Amino acid sequence: MFIRQLFDRDTWTYTYLIADPDTKEAAIIDAVKEQFDRDAQLIEELGFKLKYSLETHVHADHVTSSGKLRDRFGAQVVLQEASNAKCADILAKDGDVLKLGDKEIKVLHTPGHTDADATFQIDGAVFTGDALFVRGCGRTDFQAGSTESLYNSINDRIFSLPDDTVIYPGHDYKGHTASTVGEEKAYNPRLGGGKDLEAFAEIMDNLNLPAPARLDESLPGNMRCGAELN
Template sequence: MTIKITNKLFLFIWIKHLSRMIIRATLGCMKLADAVTLLGKGGPFRHLATMARNNNFFFRQLFDSDSSTYTYLLGDTSSKEAVLIDPVIEHAERDATLIKDLGFKLVYSMNTHMHADHITGTGKLKSLLPGSKSVIGKASGAKADIHLVDGDIVKFGSHQLLASATPGHTNGCFTYISHEQCMAFTGDALLIRGCGRTDFQEGSSQTLYKSVHERIFTLPDHFTLYPAHDYKGLTATSVGEEKKYNPRLTKSLEEFVKIMDNLNLPYPRKIDESIPANRVCGLFLNKTLYIHNTLKR
């Protein structure tokens, strides 16, 4: 009798331990406590399809040294559908070549906002990779094939990004969140130990502070954050890091506004060419080059 009870106890402990290992492996980016909470809300079968980290996810971070802009290529290695976040026009050929080399089909080229420091590559990529569509937030006022509003879902293969409105740097800023992969692409709303400026393009320090604290800092601490820029060679951060170490956004709202009001930053070097071009999906530069080349002949 004692042996039977011991065996049952051993079996119970073994199954419990095995379950925990399965949870850790399947919900790789989630904390164990979060996984247990999920199991307590209807069992694993209802949640794992959307929350489990898939092994067919492709991720590549690219860089433009002139504007210190990061471009992100995300793809589904099974369906071969891919999206590109914040492409730069000077690197459109580079990005198109990489996408072709990897066997991907570009579904969407997306902007986190209407940039002031470079011209987007979305328009040029549409000509290089026919069938791809340009995407930007509706509030930006820029032309695109698809205009996002808060809460929209962008799908590519079995993966998806949640479009979360995070205005403040500009009125049309979006953060793209992958809950499956525990990552978010914050644009200029939140930088590594910093944030985007708020003194142009209908920017607002109060709005930016609210966006970051309510839309980004409310994500789990272990979520990895990928900004649109970095000027010190850093490539990524996390929600937990920024909540603890960001020198601006750890302050009170009043202190944050005061900091932003006294940055005294220079006028953006490329804003006068970037904004008009980006209002028309980056096609302004293409048109200018076309006219120039035609006259040259």
């Protein structure tokens, strides 16, 4: 599978372009509205047929370009079903499989950061969105987040994968770009080393994070797949 990581510096967001090199069928994960021109140019230069615009969740910190990617490339917009996002072409359920040529993208429902988090699994790698970060994880204090759900999602669905599975996060705030299941199981300060739910909750309950700067704009924008509000 072709995998290309892209970064939006303003919102610290990672976008991923993945493709089956044989058929050139492609998907983009967590595309950022302000980066539409960059991403569209790259897709065109590589000769990719953009089949899906995948969202790991309804983002609170940036607005997606999924609607624009659908208009330009005919991509189907995919969100996890619990989002109830009416703009989506596909509301994906746990276990659903999306095809790029002969390659498969498996949808894992990994709630906890929100109630509608999807982790996308391909052979040897997972795109974990804001569920699991490199040496961290997403917050659980709004958007129907749940510390217990996130604990179970990460432990049962991600840490159960082979240790050499590559983790591609939705953000990183220290300049890490990727990790592995083995690394996070060992060194994630919130969940690694076999921490129990109580220890995890103690950490998560004391993060004292400010509200995301773009919350009021992002949530309604993303529920419309990035279309402008009237």
